[in-house]
Amino acid sequence: MTTTAAAPPTVRRRPRTPDSHTFPTRPYDLVKELVVALVVVALLTVGLAAAFSSPDEKAITLSDWAAAAPNDVVATAAGELAGTTTSAGYGPPYNTAADGQMLGPLPLQKWGGVRIPVNSAQDLVVTPLSRVTGDAALSAALATWTAATPDQQTAWASAYSDALSKAPNGDPTAVATGDYGPVPTMSQAFLTLAASGGLEGMLASSSGTFYGSDQTRPLLLLSDGSYLEDQARARHLGGDQWGMMNETGNYPGQPWMWLYTFWYQIPPFSTSDNADALVWGLMMLLTLLLLLVPFLPGLRSIPRWIPLHRAIWRQWYREHPRPRA
Amino acid sequence: MTAAEADEVPTPASSWTVRTRTRLSRTVPPGQLLPDRQPAYMASWIYVFGMLTIAALLVVVATGVVLAMGGVAWWHVSPTGHFVNSLHLWSVELFFAFMVIHLWGKFWMAAWRGNRALTWMTGVVAFLASIGTAFTGYLSQSNFDAQWISTQAKDGLNAVGVGAYFNVLNPGQMLLWHVTLLPLAIGVIVALHLVLVRRHGIVPPIDAEAPADDAATATGGAR
Numbered sequence: 001m002t003t004t005a006a007a008p009p010t011v012r013r014r015p016r017t018p019d020s021h022t023f024p025t026r027p028y029d030l031v032k033e034l035v036v037a038l039v040v041v042a043l044l045t046v047g048l049a050a051a052f053s054s055p056d057e058k059a060i061t062l063s064d065w066a067a068a069a070p071n072d073v074v075a076t077a078a079g080e081l082a083g084t085t086t087s088a089g090y091g092p093p094y095n096t097a098a099d100g101q102m103l104g105p106l107p108l109q110k111w112g113g114v115r116i117p118v119n120s121a122q123d124l125v126v127t128p129l130s131r132v133t134g135d136a137a138l139s140a141a142l143a144t145w146t147a148a149t150p151d152q153q154t155a156w157a158s159a160y161s162d163a164l165s166k167a168p169n170g171d172p173t174a175v176a177t178g179d180y181g182p183v184p185t186m187s188q189a190f191l192t193l194a195a196s197g198g199l200e201g202m203l204a205s206s207s208g209t210f211y212g213s214d215q216t217r218p219l220l221l222l223s224d225g226s227y228l229e230d231q232a233r234a235r236h237l238g239g240d241q242w243g244m245m246n247e248t249g250n251y252p253g254q255p256w257m258w259l260y261t262f263w264y265q266i267p268p269f270s271t272s273d274n275a276d277a278l279v280w281g282l283m284m285l286l287t288l289l290l291l292l293v294p295f296l297p298g299l300r301s302i303p304r305w306i307p308l309h310r311a312i313w314r315q316w317y318r319e320h321p322r323p324r325a
Numbered sequence: 326m327t328a329a330e331a332d333e334v335p336t337p338a339s340s341w342t343v344r345t346r347t348r349l350s351r352t353v354p355p356g357q358l359l360p361d362r363q364p365a366y367m368a369s370w371i372y373v374f375g376m377l378t379i380a381a382l383l384v385v386v387a388t389g390v391v392l393a394m395g396g397v398a399w400w401h402v403s404p405t406g407h408f409v410n411s412l413h414l415w416s417v418e419l420f421f422a423f424m425v426i427h428l429w430g431k432f433w434m435a436a437w438r439g440n441r442a443l444t445w446m447t448g449v450v451a452f453l454a455s456i457g458t459a460f461t462g463y464l465s466q467s468n469f470d471a472q473w474i475s476t477q478a479k480d481g482l483n484a485v486g487v488g489a490y491f492n493v494l495n496p497g498q499m500l501l502w503h504v505t506l507l508p509l510a511i512g513v514i515v516a517l518h519l520v521l522v523r524r525h526g527i528v529p530p531i532d533a534e535a536p537a538d539d540a541a542t543a544t545g546g547a548r
Contacts, residue, residue: 018516018535020364020526021357028363031377037373037380041419045384047413048418056410057469075522093489101484113484213497220494223476232473244477247463247470251414254463256421256456276484293448294437303435304531312434313530316366320533 055249060228062218066195069227071170076225077190078164080120081145081183082157085224088120095119095282101277108277116216121153124221128202129189138189141182148181156181239264259283353524360523367527371430374423375522381420382515386508388413393504397467397496417459424452436528444521451514454507461503464493471496 038064079085083097091098092109093116118124126145145153160295162179167174172188193199203221204212222228229238236280237243242265245257263269263279272278293299303309310317336343391409392400400406428448431437437445463477475493482488492498529535 018529018533020439020529022535023364023366023529023533024536025362026365027361028367029361030359033373033376037376038383041377041384041416044419045388045412045416048415049408052411052415054411054414055470056407056466059468061470063519084408090483092486093483093492103485108486109484110486112483112489114472114491115489180413195448212490214495216492216494219476222472228476230471231469237473239477244474247472247474254456254459255432256425256459274484276481280481280485287449287453291446293432294442294445300435302439306433308533309435312369312371312430313366313533315368315531316533321533
């Protein structure tokens with residue numbers, strides 16, 4: 001019996017993209033194009049800068065904060081001592097109070113480690129206060145605080161924080177009487193220190209450097225209060241107001257970050273405790289997809305399915321119509 | 326032949342200089358680095374945006390250099406400094422606008438075809454590096470925007486462990502990334518991107534056939 005070999009199936013392959021150097025050419029002055037582009041961009045830049053300037057709203061100083069929202073400063077100081085502020089319970093990279101966010105099963109925040117150690121009570125409040133001289137009441141309060149057990153310190157500070165939150169407008173002078181230990185004296189002294197304008201320097205250089213170029217501690221302290229966020233929200237810069245990509249005033253900000261900011265506006269990200277890790281994970285995945293578009297079947301075919309390229313090369317396609325099958 | 330010519334020692338092929346020159350000319354053959362002709366199919370306004378992006382990048386760098394000369398606080402206290410900052414800001418906005426249009430244009434042209442995947446990928450990396458550079462610029466402003474953006478951004482970076490090494494609350498670190506490391510990275514990536522563009526030439530239209538193939542097809546010949 002003889003058998004006939006079946007003909008191999010016909011495989012339709014897409015033609016290889018030909019070498020661009022084999023096509024007819026026309027004169028093209030690249031250097032002239034660059035110079036003209038440079039002139040156009042320079043003129044556009046000057047015009048936009050002259051017409052719209054740029055935003056520069058002064059940074060909030062800790063003395064500004066003390067003057068504008070003294071009760072918030074006192075509440076923040078008490079919160080730092082009680083360990084209830086955002087920075088006190090943050091976790092890595094500042095402390096071990098929490099493990100931080102998870103990306104699925106991956107504790108990436110914990111893996112990053114505590115590389116920028118900040119003890120909120122000690123570094124943001126007690127150490128700056130201990131540098132104040134000539135205040136006998138404060139010295140006595142600090143001595144009482146230092147001599148107390150951690151549990152006692154927490155009990156005093158927590159009780160005072162709670163009492164402040166219940167007082168009208170958080171007013172320290174309207175707080176109900178209670179056992180707050182030295183915390184009211186320390187918090188009030190902290191307000192005085194902030195108002196004096198000397199607190200930034202103490203915090204920025206508290207790691208022992210003369211040049212305080214690292215603002216980690218002042219910024220953590222400021223963001224532990226509510227004043228900074230109140231000011232930002234008043235300018236429509238809150239996290240749920242697309243704040244990450246915007247800036248003060250009617251300026252475009254960073255519109256190229258729209259997709260990153262977008263995820264924070266919708267569930268499950270807007271309601272998740274792991275929102276930051278999830279958004280970052282998603283953006284890393286999407287970025288990888290963008291990077292690898294040339295190799296991904298389907299994605300790389302989108303330009304064929306939606307033939308905008310026929311508008312770009314309309315002259316070529318007009319002069320080179322596809323031969324009929 | 327003179328005695329001097331006879332005694333001249335030929336350059337050995339193992340010369341590092343010869344090898345480097347050979348490698349360079351193989352990467353971008355002479356005439357392709359700065360050609361005075363382009364394929365006839367390169368006839369669309371979309372092609373202008375690559376060059377506009379380069380031009381905007383040059384203006385960004387130039388205005389950034391002037392800002393750097395005045396120092397961190399200069400633009401807060403000097404009207405001239407503020408104007409230079411405005412130039413820097415708007416050139417950055419233009420740079421991103423042109424780059425995004427360029428990127429979308431290349432996407433719809435499927436410009437990664439014909440061994441151009443690395444050209445696409447270096448473009449994407451340049452885009453990402455530019456986002457990082459602009460972001461660190463916002464953090465280096467030493468004003469209210471810098472305070473708010475840094476305290477918000479720290480949570481995202483900390484959540485994935487990056488914040489432990491890249492501290493957005495440290496303007497000293499952010500400024501150095503903004504004015505040295507990231508611009509240097511962008512310069513290298515953009516240079517590589519441009520070399521790849523020149524090496525491979527402008528991508529032909531989708532499904533276009535080379536003229537020789539075109540003629541063969543028209544006469545019924547095999548491809």
